[in-house]
Amino acid sequence: MKRGLQLKLKQLLAIIIAWMVIGFIIAVYDHLILHTKTSLGPTADYSFAISVMRNVGGGLIGALIGGSLLVFYINVRYRDKPYGYTILIVSVTFVCIIALITLIMAAIIVPFQTGRPLYDPASKEAFYNFVTDSYPVKNGMVWSFIVVMTQLLLQMNSKYGPDTFWNIIKGKYNTPKTEERIFMFLDLNSSTTIAERLGDEAYHALLRDFFADITDPILENHGNIYQYVGDEVVVVWKFEDGKENLQCLRCFSEMKKYIAQKKDRYIQRYGVVPSFKAGIHCGRVVAGEIGVIKRDITYSGDVLNTTSRILGLCAKFREEVIVTSELLSELDSGNGFVIRNLGAIRLKGKEQEVLLVGVREAGAGESWS
Incomplete structure (x- = not known):
């Protein structure tokens, strides 16, 4: 295997591990916030396991899709462009990726929550509630910052070697x-x-x-x-x-x-x-x-x-x-x-x-x- 490809695969593996760990930390943080005295508490259908699955799974899918895009395309195709330019490209791309991840996680988690197939009316309603909830928006803001920092680290790695x-x-x-x-x-x-x-x-x-x-x-x-x-x-x-x-x-x-x-x-x-x-x-x-x-x-x-x-x-x-x-x-x-x-x-x-x-x-x- 060529060394250049090895270095890129190592970068991708580091992103996958880091984003999955961050996803777990986000789930723990949300759990602690929901159980503070200033919070109204979790809803009846809240599950810490589901939250972990949603965040860690989202981190994994995001790293596989978005991380690969950063490592193998954006930082190769736009390596001569300013950092701000790559951030703009990354931001637009990751809005689409976050939307895709939300749909994928909804398709996986909703049948698990309802115990019914996705085409069932109850699952369809739960699917709609899942993708229109403010939770993806909150996660989108958090992951946007994580993506920007990841891109910054990749740029610094490229600058210094x-x-x-x-x-x-x-x-x-x-x-x-x-x-x-x-x-x-x-x-x-x-x-x-x-x-x-x-x-x-x-x-x-x-x-x-x-x-x-x-x-x-x-x-x-x-x-x-x-x-x-x-x-x-x-x-x-x-x-x-x-x-x-x-x-x-x-x-x-x-x-x-x-x-x-x-x-x-x-x-x-x-x-x-x-x-x-x-x-x-x-x-x-x-x-x-x-x-x-x-x-x-x-x-x-x-x-x-x-x-x-x-x-x-x-x-x-x-x-x-x-x-x-x-x-x-x-x-x-x-x-x-x-x-x-x-x-x-x-x-x-x-x-x-x-x-x-x-x-x-x-x-x-x-x-x-």
């Missing part, structure tokens, strides 16, 4: 931690020339499309986007994830293939197909949460500076991808890539030389060397 957002919520990096990571610094070729030719607005649109298009290959190869810096993107892997099946190398190759599939669209819109280069390195970094007004998780350590310097050597050596021999020694050998030793290079700002290797995807009959 699936791992970063939840790590901030859990406070995992309140205390800095030392971790082993693999970093890829990726940069567009001839970006200055392209920007001058296209102009600022068109160039920004090109970057937006390019970053969007390389996201899926990054996720599918178990990488996470650490940050965007101008026309550069920094990708990070947990060490074992990036090492497994050469994911940190295959990621670059799959990004190239994906952009090649979109070349006609790029030529039509911008008159150019983006090409890019990358430097990849591994090492220990300190990961920690920083910021007061704007919180984020950052990595610090020599490995980032080294990777950035390696990226800058791609043009000099005419290589699309340069990695350190330190990283290469950690990867399992296999078919799919060929290497070219570039020698020991003294990087700017470093005293010790670093052994660098050019890596490219192998053609027919070529293998790791």
Whole structure:
């Protein structure tokens, strides 16, 4: 299963569980309100079990229909739109969904209450009373707020990234931690020339499309986007994830293939197909949460500076991808890539030389060397 789909299914599962729990809390809250001294008390046909069934069942149906709509359609189809715009779309959609849920719950609960089939006159009258009661209106107001908050959380998860957002919520990096990571610094070729030719607005649109298009290959190869810096993107892997099946190398190759599939669209819109280069390195970094007004998780350590310097050597050596021999020694050998030793290079700002290797995807009959 693709990782992008896995992340969406995890989001949907979280919505289902959360909304069912909220539905139960609403039923308990209503029960307590009905039994306060300021209340006239419940009606003769009130049942706590029915209330739980109605609210938890509504939460389940709403999550399956509305949650799926949020995760798989609205936040994909309208991901470039402002948050207020998505809220408007969600609000209109959920009015229809709440009405549908009310009808479904009425069809389920009314026969249970009356003990008669839905077509019986007594059930028909109870059905009408069920759907015209003010209770659905009250629930509609409550669930509208819940939906808005759910959409806000999904937008924040998208902004910070699936791992970063939840790590901030859990406070995992309140205390800095030392971790082993693999970093890829990726940069567009001839970006200055392209920007001058296209102009600022068109160039920004090109970057937006390019970053969007390389996201899926990054996720599918178990990488996470650490940050965007101008026309550069920094990708990070947990060490074992990036090492497994050469994911940190295959990621670059799959990004190239994906952009090649979109070349006609790029030529039509911008008159150019983006090409890019990358430097990849591994090492220990300190990961920690920083910021007061704007919180984020950052990595610090020599490995980032080294990777950035390696990226800058791609043009000099005419290589699309340069990695350190330190990283290469950690990867399992296999078919799919060929290497070219570039020698020991003294990087700017470093005293010790670093052994660098050019890596490219192998053609027919070529293998790791």
